[in-house]
Amino acid sequence: MTAKISYDDVEVGTELPAQSFPVTRATLVRYAGASGDFNPIHWNEKFAKEVGLPDVIAHGMFTMAEAARVVTDWAGDPAAVAEYGVRFTKPVVVPNDDQGAVIEVSGKVAAKLDDEARTVRVDLTATSAGQKVLGMSRAVVRLA
Amino acid sequence: MALDQSFVGRTYPPTEPYEVGREKIREFAEAIGDPNPVYTDTEAAKALGHPDVIAPPTFVFAITFKAAGQVVEDPQLGLDYSRVVHGDQKFTYTRPVRAGDRLTVTSTIETIKSLAGNDILDVRGEVYDEAGEHVVTAVTKLVARAADEEA
Numbered sequence: 261m262t263a264k265i266s267y268d269d270v271e272v273g274t275e276l277p278a279q280s281f282p283v284t285r286a287t288l289v290r291y292a293g294a295s296g297d298f299n300p301i302h303w304n305e306k307f308a309k310e311v312g313l314p315d316v317i318a319h320g321m322f323t324m325a326e327a328a329r330v331v332t333d334w335a336g337d338p339a340a341v342a343e344y345g346v347r348f349t350k351p352v353v354v355p356n357d358d359q360g361a362v363i364e365v366s367g368k369v370a371a372k373l374d375d376e377a378r379t380v381r382v383d384l385t386a387t388s389a390g391q392k393v394l395g396m397s398r399a400v401v402r403l404a
Numbered sequence: 405m406a407l408d409q410s411f412v413g414r415t416y417p418p419t420e421p422y423e424v425g426r427e428k429i430r431e432f433a434e435a436i437g438d439p440n441p442v443y444t445d446t447e448a449a450k451a452l453g454h455p456d457v458i459a460p461p462t463f464v465f466a467i468t469f470k471a472a473g474q475v476v477e478d479p480q481l482g483l484d485y486s487r488v489v490h491g492d493q494k495f496t497y498t499r500p501v502r503a504g505d506r507l508t509v510t511s512t513i514e515t516i517k518s519l520a521g522n523d524i525l526d527v528r529g530e531v532y533d534e535a536g537e538h539v540v541t542a543v544t545k546l547v548a549r550a551a552d553e554e555a
Contacts, residue, residue: 338458348490
């Protein structure tokens with residue numbers, strides 16, 4: 261594992277490059293197949309509305325995977341991620357049109373944890389349509 | 405009705421090994437739109453010190469969640485799965501999952517809480533490779549919402 265970022269080069273408050281991730285119905289169908297999660301709330305509008313949702317919603321694990329990309333792209337090696345956790349606070353609603361939805365993710369170094377292990381805590385913010393969709397979204401990253 | 409607290413600490417038998425396929429990792433990386441070559445190109449993975457392509461950090465959920473099915477479908481526990489939503493997810497990695505891994509999952513009910521009629525379960529899945537070495541721990545919080553009319 262070879263993180264591209266050096267522990268010595270970051271400080272509390274260092275911002276990771278923010279990214280936007282588009283998500284359409286087609287994205288969700290593809291993710292359902294790849295992940296094995298075929299819950300119809302992620303592809304069947306009629307079903308989603310019957311169970312009280314505004315529309316089809318993205319898999320929480322899809323949103324979690326996209327948010328991780330801000331960390332793995334920054335660190336260089338995904339294996340630098342030692343811990344990663346999120347809370348699913350609001351669903352990402354995905355309308356049936358060409359646009360779909362967008363998940364906006366930003367992150368910053370919230371703490372330098374261990375000078376020996378060269379680990380930092382990165383706090384992530386993920387929003388869609390102006391709503392915060394993940395809470396307590398944090399990763400512990402082992403830097404070079 | 406609140407779930408039986410005596411289930412806290414219950415561990416279920418390890419799952420049959422799941423063999424991690426190179427093409428399955430590629431499919432997952434494409435599904436999340438992640439072009440990082442470490443997921444698809446063995447040489448790129450080796451350049452970072454990995455013996456083979458690795459999986460994105462959240463890939464392992466497909467395996468641990470299936471294993472957690474032992475818990476949610478345990479008739480003795482009596483969880484109403486149609487009311488279950490995913491509350492939190494956390495992973496603690498010893499090493500990344502990689503192509504060729506044969507992984508088993510041992511699931512344990514870590515906590516059961518009752519809050520405003522909702523049942524909240526933390527299920528811990530310990531993932532081991534064929535050599536018996538720890539790969540990753542996944543903690544999944546499941547929230548079974550209170551039944552509308554029974555309260």
